[in-house]
Amino acid sequence: MQQQGLGDIIAAHRFFKDLDPSFPELVSGCAKNVRFGVGDYLFHEGDGAAAFYLIRHGRVSLEIKAPGRQSMQFMTVGEGDIVGISWLVPPYCWSYDAKALELVRAIALDATCLRDKCETDNHLGYELMKRFVPELALRLHCTRLQLLDLYGKPT
């Protein structure tokens, strides 16, 4: 059986759908396969945002710690989603924890490597931005809906 290369896996991921065929190979130079067991953390709040993750399998909980209470989950993501946007924004630190709820298989993309490639190849950088900005807009929109407390008691 022929093994799928990282470039093929990246090209097949929903986040990179319809990306210029030359880019997945370029991006794969920054990529590696990673695996997290149940309860493993992909990263912790405050750590340097050294990578972002293309989830291939499993679910990840995004959590915020609060003193005197359990951590709160504010979002779960799964297959086809991405984890990590902080690698794009200085000072490149995670602003929440990410924990594997199930066995998670993902592609980790090295942030410094990817930022360097985007600086060198602005076309790649723009293509990546066209994918990250809608994702950011969607998450902002979902956060608004969560803040509206739609299911609370009508006033």
Next chain:
Amino acid sequence: MVPSLARVTTRHQELGDTWTLELEADDPDLLAFKPGQFNMLYAPGVGEAAISVSGDPSDAGRLIHTIRDVGKTSHALASLEPGMTAGVRGPFGTAWPVEAAEGTDVVVVSGGLGLAPLRPAIYHILAHRERYGRVAILAGARGVKGILFPNQLAAWRRHLDLQIEISVDHADTSWRGHVGVVTNLIPSADFDPADTTALVCGPEIMMRFTANALLDSGVAENTIHLSMERHMKCGLGHCGRCQYGPYLICRDGPVMSYDRLSRLLTVKDL
């Protein structure tokens, strides 16, 4: 229209402020409801409110309503104890298009108490499961303690031919399900957008954004159905209390297709 009398046989607390009443009525017309329809329930001496039927349409002997205690009348209704009597007029309004949906995939999206008016449609679909394609039920709630009918959802989850996903807006780390708005569940739900009937019920903002997410996934406007809610008085389309643009929700609704509603839903204060 004079209310018929119905006797409360059981009262069950669903959530902190939400109760399900089972009523026994002599009037057979009251029991012949279609999924999605509502009754006007009268709390003696207090008032009348429109409440969707949340029971099984094939269960001929019982009338089931799930009521959120949010005001004087709903408080009086939700407080009715077994043996007490309520007035009932109905059933009124349009129904979920469960017959028109035969042969298609069905995606049911509920938010909070919106699962109550959808439950009769789910009962109907499960009772005639072979008539439908893939069926997905996507339920949203504020938190884990706000999930309506959790035991029912758990029982439905055992159906291998039914996709059930629950998402809460936030949760502590003991919750193993989805966290986030219910619309996030739509991209990974298993249905063919070109041949799908969507049934949506919840707060109006949630329904609006759910409809948008369904449209984004390729579902046609006229196959997305929402259950609208407005204060109702007569239930017969006479008084105009529930007017919504050119429609009277008690007569033209509560269940309406999104192509009739899309322009109205963005009108402020309508």
